[in-house]
Amino acid sequence: MDNFLQTLDFTLYRDVLFAPHPDWLNKSMLYITNPRNFFLAIGVAAAFLGTRFGLKGRFLLFCAALSVAITDPLSSRVLKSLFQRERPCHLVHTPHLLNGCSDSWSFPSSHAVNIFSEATILALIYPKAGPWAYLFALAVGVSRVYIGVHYPFDVLGGAVIGTLVGYLIVRAAEKIPFFRGVV
Secondary structure, three states, rough: OOHHHHHHHHHHHHHHOOOOOOOOHHHHHHHHHHHHHHHHHHHHHHHHHHHHHHHHHHHHHHHHHHHHHHHHHHHHHHHHHHHHHOOOOHOOOOOOOOOOOOOOOOOOOOHHHHHHHHHHHHHHOOHHHHHHHHHHHHHHHHHHOOOOOOOOOHHHHHHHHHHHHHHHHHHHHHOOHHHOOOO
């Protein structure tokens, strides 16, 4: 079974990398994959949530900040060191490696862990925003495979881990007396 999953993961990766890459899609994926492109929007959203959405907005901000503090070191330092999976861009000559290849390990995708945790938090606190949050998280995850730096299962594993962490953060934070009854 393990060999089947590795073969499937590698085949999916190659199918994405060796498919046509139109310039407009390359630019879109490079934009989506770069968290710096969203700092201004995140700052505006945080200010808006903190001032206009009362305790529920501040609860979301608290959970989101806690998520970043947990998921990034968890994925980048702990899990990547534990699994030590080589990035596909070190192993396969890719005609569409759009953004260089990191020297860090591949599993799990830290982008996926981080963004799926945030999407889960948003979905639990504001359910109507959930589908949009998960759609954006999926786009970020797909961008990591598209630009050639992760296997699909790196992203899938990151999505599962991030979703679990986001869920646990909200469930733990809602037990804090200050936030009790917010969600």
